[in-house]
Amino acid sequence: MVPPPRFATVSFDNYITDPGQPSQAEAVEALRGFAAQLDGGAGAKGGRRRHWFRREAKPAASGGPRGMYLDGGYGVGKTHLLASLWHATPAAPELKAFGTFVELTNLVGALGFQQTVKTLSGHRLLCIDEFELDDPGDTVLVSTLLGKLVEAGVALAATSNTLPGKLGEGRFAAADFLREIQGLSAHFRTLRIDGEDYRHRGLPAAPAPHSDETVTRAARHIPGASLDDFPALLDHLSRVHPSRYGAMCDGVQAVCLTGVGPIPDQSTALRLVVLADRLYDREVPVLASGVPFDQLFSEEMLNGGYRKKYFRAISRLTALARDAKGLADVASSGR
Incomplete structure (x- = not known):
C-alpha cells in the first residue's frame, strides 16, 4: 500500500x-x-x-x-x-x-x-x-x-x-x-x-479518435500493447472483481481499443471508472477508435449521484489519449 x-x-x-x-x-x-x-x-x-x-x-x-x-x-x-x-x-x-x-x-x-x-x-x-x-x-x-x-x-x-x-x-x-x-x-x-x-490546463485539445486500422496496426507494432474491442472489454470487466483491475494492467505498456461507444448502464460505467483510475495510476497510454471519451457517459449519468466520478474518468482517459498520440505515429511508420 x-x-x-x-x-x-x-x-x-x-x-x-x-x-x-x-x-x-x-x-x-x-x-x-x-x-x-x-x-x-x-x-x-x-x-x-x-x-x-x-x-x-x-x-x-x-x-x-x-x-x-x-x-x-x-x-x-x-x-x-x-x-x-x-x-x-x-x-x-x-x-x-x-x-x-x-x-x-x-x-x-x-x-x-x-x-x-x-x-x-x-x-x-x-x-x-x-x-x-x-x-x-x-x-x-x-x-x-x-x-x-x-x-x-x-x-x-x-x-x-x-x-x-x-x-x-x-x-x-x-x-x-x-x-x-x-x-x-x-x-x-x-x-x-x-x-x-x-491535466488540461493550457494544453491543446485532446486528439480525435483514430481509425480501427490505425489502432490495430499500433497494437501490432508496440511491445506490450493490448488490443481489445471496447464492448468485449466491458463484458470482461463484469467478470473480474474491481480489486483485480490493477493486476490486470500490470505489464501492459499501452491499451488499444476499437469501437469505443457510449456506456450502456451505470454498473458498467462504474467499472470503467475503476479501470480508468488504475490505468492513470500506472501511466498507461490509451489509443482508441470510436467516439471521443467525453461522449462515454449519458447526460443522465453526468447529472446523477456519480457525476464527479464520471468527470474524473473523462479527464483521466483524455489525458491518457493525449499521451498515446505518438503511438499512432509508430503505427504509421510501421506500414
Whole structure:
C-alpha cells in the first residue's frame, strides 16, 4: 500500500500551484504542518523502535481532528498532495499506508475486519484516495474502521470530490446513516482546494479518435500493447472483481481499443471508472477508435449521484489519449 507509479516521486515542492487559486498554496502549507506534527521525535529515517511485547502510545497531532480531508474538483492535484504527504511523513514505509477507498474496502474483504484493524493500527499514517461512499454497508464499515484506527493513534488523510458531511448524497438514503457520516466527518479537518483541471490546463485539445486500422496496426507494432474491442472489454470487466483491475494492467505498456461507444448502464460505467483510475495510476497510454471519451457517459449519468466520478474518468482517459498520440505515429511508420 504505497503511492502508485505516477505518484512515486511527487513532493510538495513539485506541486505547481495556480497563483489565482490561493487555496492550493494554503493546502500545501497545511499538509506540510500536518506531516511535521507526525514526527513525534522520529530519527533521521523516520522509524521508531518497536517492541514485541509492549505497545507504546503514539504521538498525537496537536489538537483538533486526527485527519486531513482534501476536497475539490477533479484535476486540482489532490492525489499529488496526498502522495506528497505520504512521502513527507517521517516514518518508515512499513509504518505508512496509501490506497484508494476501493482498495481499503477490498483489504477488509481479504483480511477480515479485525485483522485489518490489527494490521493498520501499527501505522503512523493511512492515506485514502478517492474517498467515496456508494452504499450503506460501506458507510458503516468505514466509519467503524476509521474510528478504531483513530483510537489506536493512526493519523488519517483522504481525498474526495465530496465534503465529508455530504458523502453518499444522491446515491443512497444518506439521511438514514447520518450518525455514521457525521462520525466520519469528525475525524477530519477539511481543506478545500479550488482550481481548474491541471491535466488540461493550457494544453491543446485532446486528439480525435483514430481509425480501427490505425489502432490495430499500433497494437501490432508496440511491445506490450493490448488490443481489445471496447464492448468485449466491458463484458470482461463484469467478470473480474474491481480489486483485480490493477493486476490486470500490470505489464501492459499501452491499451488499444476499437469501437469505443457510449456506456450502456451505470454498473458498467462504474467499472470503467475503476479501470480508468488504475490505468492513470500506472501511466498507461490509451489509443482508441470510436467516439471521443467525453461522449462515454449519458447526460443522465453526468447529472446523477456519480457525476464527479464520471468527470474524473473523462479527464483521466483524455489525458491518457493525449499521451498515446505518438503511438499512432509508430503505427504509421510501421506500414
